Amino acid sequence: VLSPASFRGGRVTAPLDLVGIGIGPANLALAALADGVPALRAAFFEQRSEFRWHPGLMIEGTTLQVPFLADLVSLVEPTSPWSFLAFLKQRRRLFPFYFAERLRVDRAEYDTYCRWVSHQLSSCRFGHHVDTVAWDRAAGMFAVDYTTGTEDDRRCHARNIVLGIGTAPVVPEPLRHLVEDPWAPVLHSADYLAHRAPLRSSGDVTVVGSGQSGAEVFLDLLRSRPEGQEGLRWLARTPAFAPMEHSKLGLEQFTPDYMRYFFRLPETVRDRLLPAQWQLYKGISAETIADIHDELYRRSLEGCWPDVRLQPATEVVAADLVDGRVALDVAHVQQGGRARTLTDAVVLATGYAERPLDGLVDLPLARDRAGRPLVDADHRLVLDPPLAGSVFVQNAERHTHGVGAPDLGLIAWRAAVILNTVCDRAVYELPARTAFTTFGLEAGAYQPSPRTTTTSGGAP
């Protein structure tokens, strides 16, 4: 993607058509689809030293929640050299994969596959932390300032920016001071594996949060504890340990058709809809629920109940250290009562939130009524006043594009939409229809938008 003239001595010298910030799956999909596009000069900067996908939760045996076809490219271009099947071919593992009959591959394998792609794309630059993106009036382009840790601060210029900076762990306010205290045994599940050994040997552990991460951490700890002395507690604010929606028509809410429909809804309707759809992205996979129940059932065969407490509808309202233990004050969401629990360690599986753009992006962002950045149909931030270049977002537009924004099944599609917009032509042909369901009274088919630097509109 980058001609040798664009990189000199590791530095980006010539102005670029596209700079991607962050190399998670979203921007890696874009880098993979951009590879080989004639005359397109693109570079992608990632602060980590190499590709890593949620390393703190890479628990053995955990799988993707989507079929392997949701790799970086296949749902747009299955013949790409960067497909998951191309990876298996290169590793000479196609026959074992064929006999394994696995639609959902291990997370560890997905991580290895993405790293394999990232190693081969010359546009991917690791160990590059981007500090700011601003408009350089004199150059008529975006200026991207970044640090590499080895040399002076650096700057490059680009006509288009794609922010793929992902999400950051969310810590509930009552527990924040304990997570920030290096001596308190309270951590976010994003750091689980680094603390797994001490957690396994802790006397009593509490997991907070009823999503997939909470379930996986609870199961992993349960399997490691002696029968009858499990000493485990699992608290959740939700009314039940509920399964993730996984019906075939329900999943059509993760299609481009639904994304377009959601985008056209008024802001107030979108804001009402998103929390109501929590089971599409916050529930637990049916397999993990079954594995937990099987493990508990096996432990009860001799007639004793395992020493575990699974308690939904319970919120942690205050927390503190008491004699080296963690005191959790909990409130029951339905009964209204309160109780105090002492535990030896706490794992917060309390989710993630989009990383804020402020601080990184020094640009005139148009905002909606709630102060969130406006994003147009092609995933561009709306700038007011408009500039002669575009800033796209990947996975920062749930409020405008719906539950599909973080979903791996849509990353190839969204990357292709962005590429088509940047290149002002259909580099990748995208189907006009992707769901059997008709969302809304008039189906909104996909049409590549004409190139425009005045990003008018944004979701209404």
Ligand SMILES: Cc1cc2nc3c(=O)[nH]c(=O)nc-3n(C[C@H](O)[C@H](O)[C@H](O)COP(=O)(O)OP(=O)(O)OC[C@H]3O[C@@H](n4cnc5c(N)ncnc54)[C@H](O)[C@@H]3O)c2cc1C
């Ligand atoms: C444990 C876990 C499992 C998941 N499993 C699934 C699944 O099975 N199916 C599914 O559909 N979704 C899944 N998701 C949701 C979603 O797909 C993932 O969160 C996915 O990683 C999102 O990709 P991303 O590229 O947007 O962000 P990320 O993967 O978070 O990558 C963002 C990258 O940007 C880098 N970065 C941030 N700021 C800067 C900066 N200033 N300069 C340089 N680099 C920067 C970060 O270091 C990071 O590497 C899962 C999420 C989690 C947490």
